[in-house]
Amino acid sequence: MTGARVELLPVAPEGTTPVGVMTVAGSDSGGGAGIQADLRTFALLGLHGCVAVTAVTVQNSLGVSGFQEIEPDTVAAQIRCVADDIGIGAVKTGMLASAPIIDAVAAQCRASGIGRDAAVPLVVDPVCASMHGNQLLADSALDTLRDNLFPLATVVSPNLDEVRLITGIDVVDAATQRDAAKALHDLGPSWALVKGGHLRSSDESPDLLYDGSEFVELTHERIDTPHDHGAGDTLAAAITCALAHGYTVPDAVAFAKAWVTRGLAAAYPLGAGHGPVNPLWRVGDCG
């Protein structure tokens, strides 16, 4: 399957330093989601990707069979040492696993000038579970996520399962998607993005962005594929790249939506389960 042409981000000339971005997320041993998906998108969009590992998952195309968390101080130290030396244009969070890790990340973001009211935009993708339903965030961490991290975010990007856990709203149509965007925005981020990938009732995959006054509807045709592992990570990683290049949030999300749709059109089977969204089409495009 081939996809539509996608607008790309500026690439630094050889030998010059690309714009830097950071992901604060878990490792996926199967390479489909988490840090591995983020770094693929960062690299293929021409950015320098830095990493703060929060957890190491034992995962393949069939699901997550376990994970080991990283010490909260070590997570914060990774952010600090990168921010102090390399500098970053935007930061994304993914799997944060526990309340102590969220607290450490939020405190370090405040200290390093990362967040909605600071110089460096923060994209919070509130990963709660894998696509197979394996839990990736402790239940006890939901309050911490809502109270300590959401108010720091430039944009939050939950899927519909995460919306239900965070706001209690069951999104089933455009009206409830708006209700959810308002409830998420009330938690403090500059923008709330309610992803509609799990709304399977139409030929489209409608996402809704809201900043407290303006709703922006972003929709693309639904790609008919079971290989959508890492779609949320890929979208949030591309938003992060575009923000680092100075895009506004609506423009960054529109760019990222086109990027993830193209990756879904190029998705490939892997193992016995769900294959990943595939930004590797870019490699062929370059050749």
Ligand SMILES: Nc1ncnc2c1ncn2[C@@H]1O[C@H](COP(=O)(O)OP(=O)(O)O)[C@@H](O)[C@H]1O
């Ligand atoms: N089959 C699909 N076709 C087109 N876009 C999709 C499809 N599935 C998901 N998306 C898009 O991919 C992004 C991630 O979507 P979603 O599946 O809702 O989140 P998550 O991967 O976090 O569960 C969103 O922009 C969504 O609209």
Ligand SMILES: Cc1ncc(COP(=O)(O)OP(=O)(O)O)c(N)n1
């Ligand atoms: C380490 C890690 N981070 C995030 C995820 C979530 O990805 P996925 O299972 O594809 O679910 P979506 O959020 O994309 O629906 C993961 N599995 N592992």
